Amino acid sequence: MRIATTKPLFAWDCLEDSPTLKTIQQLLEVIPDAALLESLRTNRGKGRNDCPVSVAWGVLVLSIALRHVTIEACLAELRRNESLRRLIGIPSEEAVPQKWNLSRFLDTLGREPHLSLLHEVFDSMIQRLGSVVPDLGRDTAGDATSLNARRKKSEGAQQEEGEGLPQASGGRKEYLDDEGQVTKVIEWFGFKLHLLVDVKHEVSLAYQITDTKAGDGETLPALLSDAQENLPAGRIETLAYDKAADTNEVHEVLSRAHIKAVIQNRSLWKEEHERMLPGHDGNSNLVYDEAGTVHCYDRVSEPMVRHPMAYIGYEPQRETLKYRCPAMHQGWPCPMSATCNQEKTYGLTVRVSREIDLRRFPALPRATKKFERLYKGRTAVERVNARLKIFWGADDGNVTGSRRFFALLGVILVVHAAFATLLAAAPRHEGTLGQTKLGPIAKALHGKLKEPMPRRRSRHASQERQGRLPLHA
Numbered sequence: 001m002r003i004a005t006t007k008p009l010f011a012w013d014c015l016e017d018s019p020t021l022k023t024i025q026q027l028l029e030v031i032p033d034a035a036l037l038e039s040l041r042t043n044r045g046k047g048r049n050d051c052p053v054s055v056a057w058g059v060l061v062l063s064i065a066l067r068h069v070t071i072e073a074c075l076a077e078l079r080r081n082e083s084l085r086r087l088i089g090i091p092s093e094e095a096v097p098q099k100w101n102l103s104r105f106l107d108t109l110g111r112e113p114h115l116s117l118l119h120e121v122f123d124s125m126i127q128r129l130g131s132v133v134p135d136l137g138r139d140t141a142g143d144a145t146s147l148n149a150r151r152k153k154s155e156g157a158q159q160e161e162g163e164g165l166p167q168a169s170g171g172r173k174e175y176l177d178d179e180g181q182v183t184k185v186i187e188w189f190g191f192k193l194h195l196l197v198d199v200k201h202e203v204s205l206a207y208q209i210t211d212t213k214a215g216d217g218e219t220l221p222a223l224l225s226d227a228q229e230n231l232p233a234g235r236i237e238t239l240a241y242d243k244a245a246d247t248n249e250v251h252e253v254l255s256r257a258h259i260k261a262v263i264q265n266r267s268l269w270k271e272e273h274e275r276m277l278p279g280h281d282g283n284s285n286l287v288y289d290e291a292g293t294v295h296c297y298d299r300v301s302e303p304m305v306r307h308p309m310a311y312i313g314y315e316p317q318r319e320t321l322k323y324r325c326p327a328m329h330q331g332w333p334c335p336m337s338a339t340c341n342q343e344k345t346y347g348l349t350v351r352v353s354r355e356i357d358l359r360r361f362p363a364l365p366r367a368t369k370k371f372e373r374l375y376k377g378r379t380a381v382e383r384v385n386a387r388l389k390i391f392w393g394a395d396d397g398n399v400t401g402s403r404r405f406f407a408l409l410g411v412i413l414v415v416h417a418a419f420a421t422l423l424a425a426a427p428r429h430e431g432t433l434g435q436t437k438l439g440p441i442a443k444a445l446h447g448k449l450k451e452p453m454p455r456r457r458s459r460h461a462s463q464e465r466q467g468r469l470p471l472h473a
Helices: 021-030 034-044 053-065 071-080 082-087 099-109 114-132 154-162 216-230 248-256 326-330 337-341 369-391 402-425 440-449 461-467
Strands: 139-148 169-176 182-198 204-210 238-241 260-263 286-288 294-298 305-308 310-315 320-324 349-353
Touching: 021 053, 021 082, 021 402, 034 053, 034 099, 034 114, 053 071, 053 082, 053 099, 053 402, 071 082, 071 099, 099 114, 099 402, 114 204, 114 216, 114 402, 114 440, 139 216, 139 369, 154 402, 182 216, 182 369, 182 402, 204 216, 204 402, 216 238, 216 248, 238 369, 248 260, 260 369, 305 326, 310 326, 320 326, 326 337, 369 402, 402 440
Parallel strands: 139 238, 238 260
Antiparallel strands: 139 182, 169 182, 182 204, 286 294, 294 305, 310 320, 320 349
């Protein structure tokens, strides 16, 4: 890959449409898959080894990295490309596996403890990036997307359910306008993929797979917990999500973690448009709307005029939001100034406690420009979803069974993290005739690549993770 110094650290637009053999070799080298392959070999025992575990794993990674539409297409390329065969240890054309070998391998990869180890491969690469890239995970965004899949027959589906894996089911999502009218409907049969990504670098930090009935707000606490384990303590500062995550539980979790929620609120007030602040009676001119924006009324003018109070800042020690008189703060005359400000230097000052309603009064108020800017970062999730679906075939729809689907999606996320590692570690070119140079992050990352894989979690980590997720019949 040839990347200019002016490009961002994770230059996703510089990914090669047809990766070179050197890029593929580097991709295979940065994936810490030793523990996973050893577990698969142990599971196979002394049985037939016509298709070695390392070969099957390499074929699966190549079919995704080379963007083949089907695994059969990747096998066909391996039969005619000797150099590519050598990269994954296939000695001859006759030794290329058959498609049913890969189908059985996927089914095995979707069982425990292999599925847990596969998730740990992804986690270890994100932890490696998080230790080197200082701002990775600082501003995050999350969302869920639909993925099509097929369901096994009843007997096979029951076995997978017994292993704690949800089954493919029908999903439906409705988009509403401001008046509550349905404007768009999406239906699918399969699963939901929940992602938490870095807004700036567009790197997935954590993922969860659920059935179509699981709500975003129900899944977000477990998703956030995984992302916090993959990043240094206190790294995540903000988290943007749509209205689906506007629940009391989500806001309480974010508040305890000292993460600023960038979540638009749901419209639940049917008749009210505003309420008095607690502790204020009818003599006060201060109110707040459903979004938590504090307003003051100019009662002298005819008719009365409502002005949004000037937001000054968040006081973490007091857990309050500080507001001041907009006229004094912005320097314009107000007929109510003498009554409200009473010759105070800064005018009327109001502190609103977040304990009144964490949903209504987030640490970053919704009526601020910073909230609007960070909320737009949700588009980073859409771009990551597009790469997973279009580039690497996550939404193929031809995968049958939860085991195969969970395994394939796990490998796709591993390839995503591997390409992110290659982009961050790639040397940069300065001009047409300039030489390539490694930046400080690339140098640090090259040092990390030589270190052994960090100690893995327990063998039943994914079962514990799955147990934190909502399961629906």
